[in-house]
Amino acid sequence: MTQPHILSLPDIGSEDIGRLVVAEGANLPFAIKRAYWTFDVPSDKIRGHHAHYELQQLIIALHGTLEMTVETPDRVRHTFLLDHPSKVLYIPRMCWREIKFGHGAVLLCLASMEYEEADYIRSYYEYVKLVENTTV
Numbered sequence: 754m755t756q757p758h759i760l761s762l763p764d765i766g767s768e769d770i771g772r773l774v775v776a777e778g779a780n781l782p783f784a785i786k787r788a789y790w791t792f793d794v795p796s797d798k799i800r801g802h803h804a805h806y807e808l809q810q811l812i813i814a815l816h817g818t819l820e821m822t823v824e825t826p827d828r829v830r831h832t833f834l835l836d837h838p839s840k841v842l843y844i845p846r847m848c849w850r851e852i853k854f855g856h857g858a859v860l861l862c863l864a865s866m867e868y869e870e871a872d873y874i875r876s877y878y879e880y881v882k883l884v885e886n887t888t889v
């Protein structure tokens with residue numbers, strides 16, 4: 754099973770001209786089919802609360818901080834603090850995620866599939882039933 758992890762992507766630049774991180778081709782675990790971004794999230798709201806049957810994602814805090822909790826099918830909860838635009842979190846399929854936005858945070862998601870509601874598992878009870886009965 755592939756674990757969620759921070760990707761190491763080319764980070765180009767320097768202190769005097771600024772930095773640029775590249776997500777393309779062979780550096781990525783999947784081909785990007787969709788991008789979306791989320792912002793203006795009150796810091797007392799937790800977003801996410803779902804898993805995906807097939808979708809894989811890269812999550813980046815373009816601004817501010819994101820506290821990510823990612824539960825894998827073996828029921829281990831991993832936490833990641835995305836507090837810099839150079840940190841790119843890979844989330845494999847069949848992981849339950851919860852996301853806490855810091856003040857003013859902007860989340861960019863690069864995704865492996867176009868939006869499909871049927872790919873969501875929105876009930877934690879259903880998620881646990883699925884992962885306890887299948888090998889991912």
Ligand code: TYD
Nearest residue numbers: 787789791799800801802803852867868869
């Ligand atoms: P959702 O993925 O549940 O957001 P989050 O994980 O940040 O809590 O999506 C929120 C709503 O937006 C939901 O009604 C589905 C819709 N949506 C789209 O229509 N297209 C998209 O690409 C995404 C990501 C969401």
